[in-house]
Amino acid sequence: xxxxxxxxxxxxxxxxxxxxxxxxxxxxxxxxxxxxxxxxxxxxxxxxxxxxxxxxxxxxxxxxxxxxxxxxxxxxxxxxxxxxxxxxxxxxxxxxxxxxxxxxxxxxxxxxxxxxxxxxxxxxxxxxxxxxxxxxxxxxxxxxxxxxxxxxxxxxxxxxxxxxxxxxxxxxxxxxxxxxxxxxxxxxxxxxxxxxxxxxxxxxxxxxxxxxxxxxxxxxxxxxxxxxxxxxxxxxxxxxxxxxxxxxxxxxxxxxxxxxxxxxxxxxxxxxxxxxxxxxxxxxxxxxxxxxxxxxxxxxxxxxxxxxxxxxxxxxxxxxxxxxxxxxxxxxxxxxxxxxx
Amino acid sequence: xxxxxxxxxxxxxxxxxxxxxxxxxxxxxxxxxxxxxxxxxxxxxxxxxxxxxxxxxxxxxxxxxxxxxxxxxxxxxxxxxxxxxxxxxxxxxxxxxxxxxxxxxxxxxxxxxxxxxxxxxxxxxxxxxxxxxxxxxxxxxxxxxxxxxxxxxxxxxxxxxxxxxxxxxxxxxxxxxxxxxxxxxxxxxxxxxxxxxxxxxxxxxxxxxxxxxxxxxxxxxxxxxxxxxxxxxxxxxxxxxxxxxxxxxxxxxxxxxxxxxxxxxxxxxxxxxxxxxxxxxxxxxxxxxxxxxxxxxxxxxxxxxxxxxxxxxxxxxxxxxxxxxxxxxxxxxxxxxxxxxxxxxxxxxxxxxxxxxxxxxxxxxxxxxxxxxxxxxxxxxxxxxxxxxxxxxxxxxxxxxxxxxxxxxxxxxxxxxxxxxxxxxxxxxxxxxxxxxxxxxxxxxxxxxxxxxxxxxxxxxxxxxxxxxxxxxxxxxxxxxxxxxxxxxxxxxxxxxxxxxxxxxxxxxxxxxxxxx
Numbered sequence: 001x002x003x004x005x006x007x008x009x010x011x012x013x014x015x016x017x018x019x020x021x022x023x024x025x026x027x028x029x030x031x032x033x034x035x036x037x038x039x040x041x042x043x044x045x046x047x048x049x050x051x052x053x054x055x056x057x058x059x060x061x062x063x064x065x066x067x068x069x070x071x072x073x074x075x076x077x078x079x080x081x082x083x084x085x086x087x088x089x090x091x092x093x094x095x096x097x098x099x100x101x102x103x104x105x106x107x108x109x110x111x112x113x114x115x116x117x118x119x120x121x122x123x124x125x126x127x128x129x130x131x132x133x134x135x136x137x138x139x140x141x142x143x144x145x146x147x148x149x150x151x152x153x154x155x156x157x158x159x160x161x162x163x164x165x166x167x168x169x170x171x172x173x174x175x176x177x178x179x180x181x182x183x184x185x186x187x188x189x190x191x192x193x194x195x196x197x198x199x200x201x202x203x204x205x206x207x208x209x210x211x212x213x214x215x216x217x218x219x220x221x222x223x224x225x226x227x228x229x230x231x232x233x234x235x236x237x238x239x240x241x242x243x244x245x246x247x248x249x250x251x252x253x254x255x256x257x258x259x260x261x262x263x264x265x266x267x268x269x270x271x272x273x274x275x276x277x278x279x280x281x282x283x284x285x286x287x288x289x290x291x292x293x294x295x296x297x298x299x300x301x302x303x304x305x306x307x308x309x310x311x312x313x314x315x316x317x318x319x320x321x322x323x324x325x326x327x328x329x330x331x332x333x334x335x336x337x338x339x340x341x
Numbered sequence: 342x343x344x345x346x347x348x349x350x351x352x353x354x355x356x357x358x359x360x361x362x363x364x365x366x367x368x369x370x371x372x373x374x375x376x377x378x379x380x381x382x383x384x385x386x387x388x389x390x391x392x393x394x395x396x397x398x399x400x401x402x403x404x405x406x407x408x409x410x411x412x413x414x415x416x417x418x419x420x421x422x423x424x425x426x427x428x429x430x431x432x433x434x435x436x437x438x439x440x441x442x443x444x445x446x447x448x449x450x451x452x453x454x455x456x457x458x459x460x461x462x463x464x465x466x467x468x469x470x471x472x473x474x475x476x477x478x479x480x481x482x483x484x485x486x487x488x489x490x491x492x493x494x495x496x497x498x499x500x501x502x503x504x505x506x507x508x509x510x511x512x513x514x515x516x517x518x519x520x521x522x523x524x525x526x527x528x529x530x531x532x533x534x535x536x537x538x539x540x541x542x543x544x545x546x547x548x549x550x551x552x553x554x555x556x557x558x559x560x561x562x563x564x565x566x567x568x569x570x571x572x573x574x575x576x577x578x579x580x581x582x583x584x585x586x587x588x589x590x591x592x593x594x595x596x597x598x599x600x601x602x603x604x605x606x607x608x609x610x611x612x613x614x615x616x617x618x619x620x621x622x623x624x625x626x627x628x629x630x631x632x633x634x635x636x637x638x639x640x641x642x643x644x645x646x647x648x649x650x651x652x653x654x655x656x657x658x659x660x661x662x663x664x665x666x667x668x669x670x671x672x673x674x675x676x677x678x679x680x681x682x683x684x685x686x687x688x689x690x691x692x693x694x695x696x697x698x699x700x701x702x703x704x705x706x707x708x709x710x711x712x713x714x715x716x717x718x719x720x721x722x723x724x725x726x727x728x729x730x731x732x733x734x735x736x737x738x739x740x741x742x743x744x745x746x747x748x749x750x751x752x753x754x755x756x757x758x759x760x761x762x763x764x765x766x767x768x769x770x771x772x773x774x775x776x777x778x779x780x781x782x783x784x785x786x787x788x789x790x791x792x793x794x795x796x797x798x799x800x801x802x803x804x805x806x807x808x809x810x811x812x813x814x815x816x817x818x819x820x821x822x823x824x825x826x827x828x829x830x831x832x833x834x835x836x837x838x839x840x841x842x843x844x845x846x847x848x849x850x851x852x853x854x855x856x857x858x
Contacts, residue, residue, distance in 0.1 A: 204723075204725075205722050205723050205725065206718075206721050206722050206723060207712055207713075207718055207721045207722075207723060208721060210705060210709075210712060210723060211712075213698070213701055213705065214698050214701065214705065214709050216698075217698025217699065217700045217701045218694075218695075218696075218697060218698040218699065220694055220695040221695055221696050221697055221698050221706075221709070222698070222709070223657065223677060223695075224655075224657065224677055224687060224689055224695050224696065224710075225677070225681075225709040225710035225765070226676075226677040226678035226679075226680070226681040226682075226710050226713075227678075227709070228678060281700065283700075284700075285698055285699075285700040285701060286700045
């Protein structure tokens with residue numbers, strides 16, 4: 001009798017441990033996401049409407065693309081604060097170049113569109129290259145370098161436009177890239193999926209991805225192992241800058257004009273939040289872009305849900321902040337539970 | 342040394358030992374780290390904990406130091422039952438641990454670290470003068486060559502170790518825990534530490550001492566407790582137990598000889614260094630030759646430049662002047678990447694800092710230095726199946742336990758981490774191997790495996806250079822032995838001349854020559 005009593009109490013503690021283990025194993029993210037989706041769909045009839053779902057997926061795509069680049073930089077042990085400003089710069093540069101090319105050439109729209117997109121992507125890659133070179137050559141921390149380029153990039157964007165939206169892009173650009181749909185979903189979603197798939201491949205299957213993990217995991221060990229550090233560090237910032245520019249171009253096509261107010265600090269902070277909630281370690285060396293993409297989707301759903309539930313927009317950042325801290329705390333907790341053998 | 346400086350209370354009650362653990366169990370998820378361990382330490386006794394890596398020594402001392410509570414069992418200290426002990430409280434009641442992983446803040450000075458958390462102050466204002474005076478006194482007493490105002494990150498490992506020991510002895514110590522304290526100390530500093538230990542014992546301090554070094558156990562221990570697989574195997578009187586007995590109890594099997602007999606067969610010159618000086622000035626005008634088919638040893642005190650010499654050859658430490666030739670070919674540039682391509686491997690002394698990416702799995706750490714080879718990748722795309730198929734067998738031959746190459750390296754013990762390093766060298770074809778302190782921080786069983794690994798390399802015709810502060814190790818392994826002193830080669834010993842006596846005397850000759858000059 002006595003022994004059965006101890007047995008059952010032993011079982012109970014084991015099962016509560018199992019529940020915790022389960023949370024630690026599948027992570028907080030799917031659980032939170034399920035709670036938000038179920039909760040909001042019960043409270044708001046619009047939430048699961050087709051329009052809203054498409055809207056969520058589109059906004060999540062933008063965030064996921066940027067967060068993929070951000071994650072790569074953070075995994076290598078860096079930080080990219082300039083992504084939001086690059087979105088704005090790429091938007092302005094794309095619109096200006098496309099409008100100028102359209103009026104100068106006057107030929108088929110496709111030429112102007114390609115020139116515009118090339119210029120926009122180029123501006124993002126250039127900022128990324130500058131970031132990467134400063135970090136790897138001058139040995140200034142990524143945080144400081146990108147803080148500087150964030151300010152400078154945003155300044156250039158404003159200088160180019162004086163804060164006035166840039167119009168004059170070919171209609172075909174807006175129709176083909178911004179508004180076109182494929183099987184009922186906007187193009188941006190397919191682009192984001194492609195970016196995520198490519199990044200997953202890069203992380204898992206390429207030398208570049210592996211070396212980024214190694215550099216972030218232990219820089220000195222990577223040096224001793226003969227890994228060339230500079231090109232890989234520069235590469236992470238270039239990828240991040242390029243992806244941010246891509247989002248800038250997609251947003252430009254969506255709104256139909258080049259604007260220095262796109263992206264901005266909010267997008268930068270959200271990209272970092274998505275990376276962290278998606279399990280990227282700020283110490284470097286750990287993180288997977290597919291989970292970061294899910295985190296980006298979660299953040300977008302959360303924002304959408306809070307809007308639909310008419311929660312004061314001033315209160316919304318508080319939720320985001322608390323969830324971020326919770327995610328990082330859980331990550332630390334699970335790290336500490338693992339022991340050496 | 343005055344006992345007023347290292348203050349402690351007299352033992353109140355001699356009826357019960359200072360520390361009594363009975364049936365202490367510690368369970369981590371999936372691992373039973375301690376399984377009903379008993380241990381008692383008397384005041385004034387030095388009690389050695391002996392066991393392989395992973396035997397539970399670290400867990401046990403962490404429980405005693407209050408880092409985490411035991412899952413079950415009783416823990417009595419000074420006649421009182423301890424429960425919910427925190428590291429802070431443990432220090433306050435006189436339990437003072439010195440861990441292998443230092444508890445020093447790198448960006449603070451030595452004296453700031455000594456007083457960290459127990460600063461002398463009046464009304465919130467630090468008593469800087471008082472603390473400086475006390476720090477000077479303590480360091481003076483200990484006889485350490487340590488400058489109190491130096492920043493900890495500017496110190497080498499040996500001096501950081503001294504700072505750590507000094508920190509543990511500041512205050513009211515009743516039970517001192519030392520985890521391999523001599524791993525990075527020189528002979529002289531070790532001697533000082535032993536004198537200090539003897540003094541502490543006569544003052545009634547109980548000491549728990551973790552070490553793999555038989556000589557230290559012989560010199561210091563009153564009793565030895567052997568742990569294996571988290572269980573208490575036996576507690577023995579140090580005066581009557583033999584070395585063989587201890588090792589057998591520890592490993593559960595017989596190990597006859599620590600150092601293997603190696604057949605050296607010197608061939609062509611593999612490394613030829615001429616008049617090499619490093620940019621940091623730690624190596625000055627060194628000529629050095631290593632040949633294929635033999636082990637070339639480099640002995641010397643901590644800071645003599647022996648590590649820097651091999652680091653310069655590998656291309657990590659920048660050189661100021663001189664030349665390095667590999668297999669008769671003069672090198673125009675030295676960096677790790679080209680060194681690896683030319684077949685040179687380097688095993689850093691500090692595996693955690695320079696060797697391994699702790700957050701990454703074993704597989705990635707092993708293949709890290711070989712991924713440029715076409716058998717691991719094609720056009721920048723990693724061939725994962727091939728990688729797994731190549732790394733798995735390598736770790737199998739190295740007897741990785743448990744044999745799971747997807748585990749994060751951070752979860753591994755010292756011996757297993759060294760195996761990951763060895764595996765990395767096997768992941769590509771190399772024939773020149775530079776070992777910097779190959780047996781630091783690993784247990785006897787793992788040491789034997791490392792030595793066997795080196796033996797295999799040499800007998801397959803590789804050139805091996807072993808840099809070591811452990812004299813018996815370099816003496817036993819090397820065919821030719823360079824002795825370095827203050828950045829220069831003090832002697833090259835071969836054959837019958839290769840004795841401990843000659844190594845030590847070449848230090849002193851060099852010392853007197855320097856003084857004369």
